Every structure is written in structure tokens, then in C-alpha cells.
Amino acid sequence: MEFCTSVESIREVVTDWKQAGQRIAVVPTMGYLHEGHLSLMRIARQNADRVVTTIFVNPTQFGPTEDLEKYPRDLAHDRQLCQEVGVDAIFHPAPAEMYAPDFSTWVTEESLSQTLCGAFRPIHFRGVCTVCLKLFNITLADVAVFGRKDAQQALVIERMVRDLNIPIRIIQAPLVREADGLALSSRNKYLSAEERVRALALSRGLRAAQARYDAGERAAAALREAVLQELQPAADSIDYVDVMARATLRPVALIDQPALLAIAAYIGKTRLIDNLFLG
């Protein structure tokens, strides 16, 4: 497995692969890898000849009050997991390798990124779009795999790829949960034992909404209510519980098209997200 920290060195590796006619998949991550990330890498493995995992805690997608500094990191463990899952190369740059002191070019998606997390994290998706386009360009990837845990991110990236004609195929991979329902996230590490129990309210709320949906309920307000009944007693604060059209990420009153039921809530000081695709 190759381990590259400079753009020049990973470009050399992937250029050799491309010249040999091999197809490359990239899995962009911020490291502190868990089973959710590994599932993305396995899907990448099935869809390309070579798999590159990028490990980069991207500073430009964190707001000034967010958890950039304390975001968990464990590179040695990440390398071991990548090796085990058959990754061909890791790209792990320092921030200065990605952003020159006079860096001045940004990619903004101005529609899908405005609601849900975008309404609470104003520069987040600008940072995500910019770094993902950079990582696609650096790795010369044919395919990129994104998890549905970050559903809005996957949809924003798909829109960027369409709008900018980026020659890459985006694969959306299923959300991965613990046995008790908690969506896997590197941020789960922040949770105390007591908070870990309360955090189950997110997935329990979504299961309740799914049950109502399966029983024929199509009113967004009723599905939202089902989530809130579980979430309100458990969360310290709630950013949103929203039912959105997947095509626009704008609210729908009645689910008559593919929809996304998405949650962001604080358990203690930890901001957790979870979601459900409906229809």
C-alpha cells in the first residue's frame, strides 16, 4: 500500500495506474476510520481496479466555533484498517499541502446546500465542495464513493459533478449502524456512556417514522412528529428534523416523490446527524 503526503507523490502513483489503463476509485475521509468508511472502501474495491483513500481533516469545512482542533485522529490505526480492506494508496496531506497561503478559489453549490446542515453551518459545504473537487483532481479518480450518513453532502457533490461536468461517477453507499441502531460516526467517540444511550433516540425516532410511513402515512408533519416524540426528551438541542424532496432539499408537506427525512441534534456537546430515505 502506497502512503503519500504530497500532491506530487500521489499524482505519480495514480498517473502510472491510469497509463496502465486502470480505473481508480477514491474514498474521501477525514480519518478515524470505522466500519462505515470500510464499507465505502469495499464498494470502491468492487467498482475500480485501484482504490485511493484520502485522510484529511479539511479545515475549510469547519466553522470558527466547530470541532476542528479536537476532531479525533488515529493515523496508525487508519493505515492498518486500509491495509486490511485492500486499499492501494492513502493520500494524507498536511493542510499547507492543500491550501497555499494565497489560496483564493472556491466551489460553491448554492441550492441544495442552503437547507438542513447548510443553514446551521454556513461555510461547511463550500469547504466540502472545494476539497472534494481538489481530491478528485489530485487522484484522477473515475469513481468516488460517499456514504448516505451524510446524505446532503452526497447530494451536493452529485450536483457539483453534474454542473461542472466532472468526469467522475459518484456512488452513494448505504448508511451503516451499530447493532443497537446508532449511525456510525467518528464523532460518536465524543459521547459519554450516558450520552451514548440518549443518542439512540435519533435512530429510534427514524424507525418510528419509517413504521408510520410503511403503514401508509405520507404527511411530513406526522412523520416529523414521530421523530420528535423520541428525540425531544433525549436531545440537549435540536437543529432540525426535516422532510425534504431529495431532488431539491426543500421541504415537502406530502411525500409524493423521493424524500429525505433528516435529523441534526446535540447530545451533550456532540452534534449528531442521521437520516432516512423515503419513497
Add this chain to the structure above:
Amino acid sequence: MEFCTSVESIREVVTDWKQAGQRIAVVPTMGYLHEGHLSLMRIARQNADRVVTTIFVNPTQFGPTEDLEKYPRDLAHDRQLCQEVGVDAIFHPAPAEMYAPDFSTWVTEESLSQTLCGAFRPIHFRGVCTVCLKLFNITLADVAVFGRKDAQQALVIERMVRDLNIPIRIIQAPLVREADGLALSSRNKYLSAEERVRALALSRGLRAAQARYDAGERAAAALREAVLQELQPAADSIDYVDVMARATLRPVALIDQPALLAIAAYIGKTRLIDNLFLG
């Protein structure tokens, strides 16, 4: 010579070339081609196996009061010139092929694009960056050629390529002039015979500044004054006559690093630009 109007059809052409190991150069133009454009295509020809010329009057780089509607077009003549110069493919999309009704992703360069023309045309470089990135991605080009007539554009595009790690090489090509000094531009077509004479004040002013520079003058104010002596009597209005550091496009008082002396002025209702690289 291939002639493609859809993204799908030009992609098919360039993908075949790439798979055969050929290097592709793209020359982005808005059509109404003149000798300046042809010089770019000849440089492209020398730097790649295949040359694609794009002909697209990009609506997103025109402000609401600018000349989008009346911008000159002559596709039959453009095709003939491309054929003569040995272009391998023309990409000539309709606006709807480039911009979906719900298009929502933009590339902005927020430093070099703020002065000179950017100060007078607020959305111009956002449109330029976005369409150029799209054209690079659509044509899978290894090289792109831009003329120094649009010096700020070339520098902004180079910055975008650096910042977003776009796998393309930018070549800056020399500005091409008529025998009497007028910089070639599709917009020269707008000039009446009387305006055509007055328009010579731009290049005459630059020549005067060059003479002062060659004689040892390094003060920006003095070089600017040399231009204005010629330009003020001839122009109907002047947007700017500025001496900028090429690295930052910010004003310099003394030329002690590579600089750009740039002009934008109206002759009648026609906005003309011209410039000189110093140092």
C-alpha cells in the same frame, strides 16, 4: 474536423483520443474568430496531438447591461478558419446544454479577480472560471491556451488551476495586434471608422509607457501618466489605467517585480482593453 454540439458527443470524440494515448489541447473562445484566436490554435497544435476549439458565447460572464445579445457571431466563417488552421474538433453547445435549469454550482476566484475588470464587471470572472472548468472537464484537455490580451483572465485561470489541482497546463499566448497597433478583439467590429482611429490611443499610450520604462522609469504614476496623455483626449470614458503586480493584481507604486500595465476604456459605446507586461 468533428463538429459537436452536445457534451455527450464531444466526450465520445475526446475519450477515443485519450484511450489512444493522445494529448488534447483546448482553446476556449466565444467565436467570431480573428487572427488572435488562430494564433492560440497554432500554439495548441504545437503542444498536443489533438486540438479542440470551443465556441460558446457564455451568458454567465455577461452582466445584465452588457453586450451578450449583440455579441458578434459568424459560425460558418469560424468553422472555415478552424478547418484551415488544422483544428480537430469544434465544441459549440447551446446555453441549455451547458446550464441546466436548476444549475447551482459556481467557481469563484476571490483575489486576483477583484481588481481591474473584476471591479467593473462583478460576476464576470465567476462566469469565466465556471465555464472554463466545465470546458476543461468536458474536453478532457491536457493543455489550454489563453491569450494575454485578456491578461487578468489568464492569471485568474492559472490561479484556479493551481488552487483546484486541475490536471491541465495553461499556456499564455502573446497578444496579437493589427499593423497599426490596435489589439485584436471581436469587439473591434463595433467600432465606426472614426472610433477605430480613436481606439489607437490605447496602444499608443502603452507604447509611450513602454518607452518610458525602457528608458529606466519605474514609478507607476509616471507610466500611468504616459498612457493617460494619449488616452484621455481619445476615450469617451476610462474604467482604469492601472499598474499592478502580476502575482497579486494589486497596485504597485514602483515596479520592482513582474508587473502588468492594463487599460480598459470606452471608445463610443465599445469597451476595449489592452495591456503590457513589464519586468
